[in-house]
Amino acid sequence: MADFNVQVIDEFRANGGKVGGHFEGAPLLLLHHKGAKSGTERVNPLMYQELGDGSIAIFASKAGAPTNPDWYHNLVANPETTIEIGTETRAVRARVAEGEERERIWTRQKELLPNFAEYEKTTSREIPVVVLEPRG
Numbered sequence: 518m519a520d521f522n523v524q525v526i527d528e529f530r531a532n533g534g535k536v537g538g539h540f541e542g543a544p545l546l547l548l549h550h551k552g553a554k555s556g557t558e559r560v561n562p563l564m565y566q567e568l569g570d571g572s573i574a575i576f577a578s579k580a581g582a583p584t585n586p587d588w589y590h591n592l593v594a595n596p597e598t599t600i601e602i603g604t605e606t607r608a609v610r611a612r613v614a615e616g617e618e619r620e621r622i623w624t625r626q627k628e629l630l631p632n633f634a635e636y637e638k639t640t641s642r643e644i645p646v647v648v649l650e651p652r653g
Contacts (some may be wrong), residue, residue: 525545526547529562533604545565549601550598553593559588563576565602568622576645576647578633580639596610598611608652608653613647618648
């Protein structure tokens, strides 16, 4: 998986935020996050949803795996971070959406990208929705 992510990140940066293959045409960002225990800086490519108020939603789906992705735990521990969208780097603060807000955003994501509905079917956990709000 790490090699796959490196290839996607390299392609993203070489093409102004555009990639082909599995992610072609999908809204993709690069999430920077700091390891909750290690403090090591990491980067993951993720699909996102614009929320219309300058905020962005990301989804801890891990393709329907039974556990949340490491980046989710890292953001909970270290919510101040940055994202890359296109050629722009933005400072953001992460928070986990809950209740009606989570349901509204998650339902919309499943409508926009039906593979997220498939991820939901393959896991018993509630897939976290993380809102990245602009800061600074």
